[in-house]
Amino acid sequence: MELEKSLDPNLWHACAGSMVQIPPINSKVYYFPQGHAEHSLNSVDFPFSRQIPPLVLCRVDSVKFMADGETDEVYAKIMLTPLQNNEPDVGDDDGVSNGGCNNIEKKAASFAKTLTQSDANNGGGFSVPRYCAETIFPTLDYSADPPVQTVVAVDVHGQLWKFRHIYRGTPRRHLLTTGWSAFVNRKKLVAGDSVVFLRAENGGILVGIRRAKLGIGDGDCYGSLGFCGNSKGNGKVKPEEVLEAAKAASGGRKPFEVAYYPRTSGPEFCVKASAVNTAMKVPWCCGMRFKMAFETEDSSRISWFVGTISSVQVADPARWPDSPWRLLE
Amino acid sequence: MELEKSLDPNLWHACAGSMVQIPPINSKVYYFPQGHAEHSLNSVDFPFSRQIPPLVLCRVDSVKFMADGETDEVYAKIMLTPLQNNEPDVGDDDGVSNGGCNNIEKKAASFAKTLTQSDANNGGGFSVPRYCAETIFPTLDYSADPPVQTVVAVDVHGQLWKFRHIYRGTPRRHLLTTGWSAFVNRKKLVAGDSVVFLRAENGGILVGIRRAKLGIGDGDCYGSLGFCGNSKGNGKVKPEEVLEAAKAASGGRKPFEVAYYPRTSGPEFCVKASAVNTAMKVPWCCGMRFKMAFETEDSSRISWFVGTISSVQVADPARWPDSPWRLLE
DNA sequence: AGCTTTTGTCGGCCTTTCCGACAACTCGA
DNA sequence: TCGAGTTGTCGGAAAGGCCGACAAAAGCT
Known part of the structure; x- marks a missing residue:
């Protein structure tokens, strides 16, 4: 069920938010086991049998940009290899060869809007901010009356969504009508969630979502305050995974994989080596x-x-x- | 665009109709160039330069079950290799090793219904014959009031369709409501066309269609009696393809491929060798x-x-x- | 502060589609 | 030929969704 399909990095970043930075391939980072542990729902009991260092210098081997098949929440799978010199004051190099092959993607034009009540509930329409319509969507033929077109957008799973984009009303405004309701229902969007529209390099439109409240799985936690209520809001990572990663980081030199959920509230646990070194001073x-x-x-x-x-x-x-x-x- | 994807043989046969038989792999058939030619829209001018035999004994190398990406019409791509002994009275063997590896698929339960006016036009509903609901669809929970479920069906392209299946009304009857209208519109179904529901071995539901009139391409030939009107109803095969196949069959020993549209009105042009031999007597x-x-x-x-x-x-x-x-x- | 531009919300109305009533049809006795 | 079971068609009614009007909010001078 869980396909190992990497999605468009631009769309991923648009969904994650512009503050989220993923270290480039081959760069050096410090991995913080304790920070990682705070991303887990349950507390992680690190064994006393083995000394877990507070931070481990690693090299980034690969990054996979993922999206949850159920909720569309974006996350990254980062493959790390522990490095020999674990002292904080060495390895300041970020490993970024400037003109190198670091998958330098152009930053695509994107626009995010928080859904209003009318966008989410009423009559199945979406009020498109002018800026979004003019910079992201294909140009309308304003000579038509009214100007209409079909905007085809691809989501994080590669699924196609068709929206009727019309410019009408007095005063004139941009709206998405037909197709919008289906999108809201399928993605289970509510007022307060955000929608991201993104124009890819080839001119194609991508669409992503950011939920206001990060839902806990698929359960109907809304309204009924069951045992789901007392979660801290993160908890996307299993304690076992954290333990496994921490052991791998502290012990061997073999690569290990960590899952990083950018929209959880916990601290970062993979930080650029140079940033740490600067901060330490x-x-x-x-x-x-x-x-x-x-x-x-x-x-x-x-x-x-x-x-x-x-x-x-x-x-x-x-x-x-x-x-x-x-x-x- | 044209994916070389083979679809479920059971669904293919259900769409083609139960009379259509495809020769098994490795069996021997007679290929009739003239019969093949009648499947072409334009008349095929066989060159006089080379003698085209009326029938060629061939071995079936492979069969691909296909469906047109636009119209869902099913067809088969049959790879044939001309055999040496082209005399009618030899090679009576059908090549079917009884207990062999001939992809003997269990015949799945299927049901076809011709769409009524109400099914195709009115209020977006489909009246499900009792037999179909009880043998093909998953069993309803009749204790509910009214009994409802969502039937998920896969079409020839692997696309998923969701139908609300409800048992209601006085007297009670099975209906498909939500989702049916979208299916009819997308497939451009009209009263008189047929829908086939099929229960796969794993319990999954497959859905296919059979059009009453085999439309010529996608053009709006209905109503306007243009040059499309004088077609003979077949014409799925290009004359070049027929010529090429006929040449390959008459000349060499190299394999050649023929496309077979089972729902056109023309005669069969790949007939079991044993059947021909029997009939000839x-x-x-x-x-x-x-x-x-x-x-x-x-x-x-x-x-x-x-x-x-x-x-x-x-x-x-x-x-x-x-x-x-x-x-x- | 006052004007202009943008956009959120509302009620009206049109379209879609869900529903039971009823009748036509089929099949078997 | 008759009766029981099944299913096609219809009109009413509810839901969904498209629309401009209006005003609130945001931006600009």
Whole structure:
């Protein structure tokens, strides 16, 4: 059932959000077992029998861009090989040969919109923001009355969706009518979820979704506050997988695979080696001003969240960037 | 565009009709160039330069069960290799090793129904004959009120169709509601066409269609009596293909491929060698009673059409079974 | 602040399709 | 030929979805 099919990296990134960065192939990263563990629903009991290092220098062997067959949630499968020199101050090289063969994909034009009540519930229509219609969709023939066309979009599974795109009403506005309702029903979208439209290099339209609440599986958790209610919101990764990865990272030199769900709330656990090394040199202390980028809902711009570090968690210095993140108000 | 994908043989046979028989692999058949030519829209001008024999003994190398991507019409691609001994009285062996590896597929349960006006036009529903609902579809939970289920059927292209199957009304009857209208529109079905439902060995449901009138391509030939009107109803095969096959059959020993459209009105041109040999021994003459099987519209049973041979066409005795067929009233 | 442009929501209305009633048909006795 | 079971067709009714009107929200000067 679970096909190992990699999807369009541009669409993947559009669904993941522009803040998500995946390390390039052959670059060096630090793998944080504890950060990985926080992506698991259940707590991971690391065995005391073997010492698990807080961070392991690895090389990125391959990255597969995936999407959940059920929910369309995007995730990545990253293959890592532990490297010999595990000291933080070596291996600053990111391994990116500038003009190299690093699958440098052009950043495709994309637009995301959070669904309104009318988009999600009423009469099966979608109000298309002008910018989206003019930059993503094919150009309408405005001489027609009314201007109409069929927009064909491909989703993360390669499935085709046809939408009737019409420019009508007083004042004139862009709308998706026929086909939209089927899309909303099939994807189980509700007001608050987002839709991403993306124009590929070849002119084709891709469509992805970002859910407001990351649903727990397929269960009808909405409304009925069962045992699903007390989940922390992540929990996409099984504890066994974390244990297995951590063991592989600490012990041998053999490659291991980690699944990375960019839209869960947990900390990153694969961080560019150079970033870690830079950060380690900064003497974090109380009262220091801290600037953090985050994405606005409609991804139309990037805002900056400026906070102040209230305390430095000395207990586990290796956990950056986890710790500072948590300490911000 | 034209995928070389072979489809389920059972579904193929269900769409072709139960009278259609495809010779098994490795069996011997007679190939009739003139019969083949009658499957072409345009007349085929056989060159006088080379003598084309009326029938060629061939071995069946392979059979591919195909369906037209546009119209769903089924056809077969049969690979034939001309054999050395081209005399009618040799090679009576059909090549069927009884317990052999001849892809003996179990005959799946199937049901065909000709669409009524109500099925094709009105309110998007399909009246399911009781027999079909009870033998082909999954068993309904009759304790529910009303009993409903979703029937998922796969068509000749592997595409999934979902139909709401409900048992309701007074008196109670089986109906397909939601999903049926989309199927009719997509397949461009009209009253008089037939739908075939088939239960595969694994329990899955397959669906196929048989058109009442074999449409010529996709053109809107209905209504406007253009040059399409004077076609003879077959014409699926290009004259070039016939010529090429005939040359290959008469000349060399190399394999050649013929496309066979079972639902065209022309005569068979690949006939079991044993059948031909048997028939050749019968001294056909005027007044002889003749019994011919044909299929009733809904394929629920086989009827027998009994005719009388009015004359024997001596001009081209090699053309059996073509000639007797035509002579029947 | 005031104007313009954009877009969310609403009620009206048209189309689709779901439904039981009824009658026509089929099949067997 | 008659009766029981089955199924085709119809009109009413409900649901889905397309539409412009209007106004709220956002952007610009």
